[in-house]
Amino acid sequence: MAKKKATAATLDDVSKAIIEQLQQDGRRSYGAIAKAVGLSEAAVRQRVQRLQDSGVMQIVAVTDPLELGFPRQAMVGIKVEGPMEPVADELATYEEIIYVVIAAGAYDLLVEVVCEDDDHLLDIISQRIRTIHGVIATETFMYLNLKKQTYSWGVR
Template sequence: MAETFPELDELDFAIIRFLETDGRMPYTTIASELNVAESTVRKRITRLIDSKVLEIVAIPDPVKVGLGTVALIGVKIEGDDLQTAVEILQEKEMVRFIGVTTGTFDLMIGVTMDSNERLFDFVTHTLRKIPGVVGSQTSLILKVFKQRV
C-alpha cells in the first residue's frame, strides 16, 4: 500500500520556507512573522516531522569541512543491477545524493571528497567495480551558487 502524507496548506509551506533558511529558527519568530500562535507553529512542525514530510538536519559546507572536491557523476547500469548499485552506493560516506534518472544515465550521484586524487580512486577503484556499472561521466562542481535540500 502506498504511504500517505498529510495534506499541506499555505501555512505549512510558509513554515517550511522559514526553516529552509534557518532550521533552528525559534517557533516564536516564525509565529510572529506569520501572525499565528507559537503553539500553532509548534504543532505544525511536530506533525510535519512525525509524518516524515520534514526533517531538520545540519548541512555542512563541504569546502569548509575539508571536502573541497564536489562532483556529479552520471552512471550507466547494465541489466537488472540498478538496485544492487544503489544499495552499494548508499553505504559510501562520500556519496551525498543518489537519483534514478531518464536520459543518458541510469543514476546521477553527488559526491564530496577531500581531493581530486580521492575522487579518481573512487571512480576507478570503487564505482567501476560495482556490479552492472558499465560507464560513468564525472563533472566537477567548480562553484556552488545555490544549494537547497
C-alpha cells in the same frame, strides 16, 4: 508499518507557510514562526515534528565542503545494466556520496561526491562505484567553482 509520506497535495497552507519560514532561516524560533503563521508555538512545534517524521523536510546545517577539508567535489553519471534501484540503494550508503538520483537521459543515475582529494575521488569511482554489480560505465564531472546552491525554492 511504514509511515505515509505527505505530498504537496496533503500539505495545508499553514504547513507550507511553516516550511517557507524555515527555508528562509532554519534557526527561526517556533515563537517567531507561530506569529508569522497564526498558530501557537506548541502547534508549530508539533507540525514541524510531523513534517520531519513524514520525510517532507529536514532541518540541517548546510556547510561549505571546501571549508571542512573536502576540496574535491564531482557529479558522477552512471550507466546501469539491469535494475537501477539496487545500485542506487548501494550508492546511498556511501558516506562520500551526498546526492543520489535515478535519472532519465544519458545516465541512469547521478551522484554527487565530496572528497578529500583526487586520490580519494579515484578510489571511490574505481574501487567502489565501478565494482557495484550492474554498473557498466561512469563519467565524472569535476566541480571547478560553485556559483549557486540554494534550498529556498518555496512550496507549491
